[in-house]
Amino acid sequence: MTVLHAFGVDGPARRLAGGQGTSWAAGEVVLKPDGGALHEWLADAFADVTCDGFRLAAPVRTRDGAWGLQGWSAMRWVQGAEPDYSAVSTWQEILTAGRAFHRAVARLRRPAFLDTRRDWWAQADRAAWAERAIRFVPEFTALARRLEEALQPLGPPQLVHADLTKNVLFDPGLPPAIIDISPYWRPPAYAEAIVVADALCWHDAPSSLWRTVDVSAAAVARALLFRMATTNERVLSGDQGADLQDEARRYDLAAAAIGL
Incomplete structure (x- = not known):
């Protein structure tokens, strides 16, 4: 209750579904x-970002x-809910929101803390x-070799949200x-491709989605390499929750x- 009170909340808290299961709403x-x-x-950084075509949680x-x-x-x-991931239009709407977001944050400088990240995803x-x-x-x-052979430059870097799929x-x-x-x-093309890779791997999206x-x-090849490398990092760190055969197939x- 001390933490809730500190943030100006006096009511009960409830655990939220999704993500890593560690968020609470009150x-x-x-x-x-x-x-x-x-x-x-x-x-x-986001105090002065103009939200045009999207909303952000302050x-x-x-x-x-x-x-x-x-x-x-x-x-x-x-306010909002997850969309119907079985609809092709959903993926277009997620990418449209992501593109608006990336236009809005294009002027932000590179945050220094990115260099210190050592989690599975960063590695x-x-x-x-x-x-x-x-x-x-x-x-x-x-498959990693095949993906690496298909890689090409994707344009200049900027701040991107690289996990849009279930976060719109x-x-x-x-x-x-x-x-x-x-x-x-x-x-930004990398962030967009991660959405497409997720759709193809985990949401039965049509093969023509990209x-x-x-x-x-x-x-998409680089995004798939990223997602596959993340699973690889999990396995090498001792995590036994991954079904390697199933993920390799996907x-x-x-x-x-x-x-x-």
Whole structure:
């Protein structure tokens, strides 16, 4: 209750579904653990961002003016729900919201804390851009080589949200709400391609989706390499939750959809 009170909330909290299952909603506030440098940077960097074609959840200070307390940070609750991922139009709408977001944040400077990240996703991202060596498990080795052969430059980097797939909420009459920003310093085409890769791998999207939404095969190849490298990082760290055979099959089907 101390944390809730500090953020101006006096009611009960409820755990939110989705994500990593560590977020709680209380009143008009969503609380998350370990915001740290990311949350403080978001709060400062996005203060002057103009939301044109999308909504953002505003960071919330404590009553004392701090951005966090006892390992918790807070954001305003935004109205909206996940869309129907079985509809091709949903993927276009997610990408449209993402493109509006990336236009709005194009002027932001590269955040220094990106260099200190060592989580699975950050390490996999560096591997996908050949900034660090990676040894793929046997299930992924052959496909990784095929994907690497298809890579091409994707344009200049900027701040991007590289996990849009389940982090765009929709509500009738309101612009899409973009939540849980995962910042990377990469070309926007990469962030868009991750959405397409997710759709092909996990949501039974038609194989022609990348053409429909105008995302290049080279971009999707790099996005698939990133997602595959993330699973690889999990496995090498000792995590046993991945079904390597199933994931290899899904990545291979997605690669075939873009002609690889």
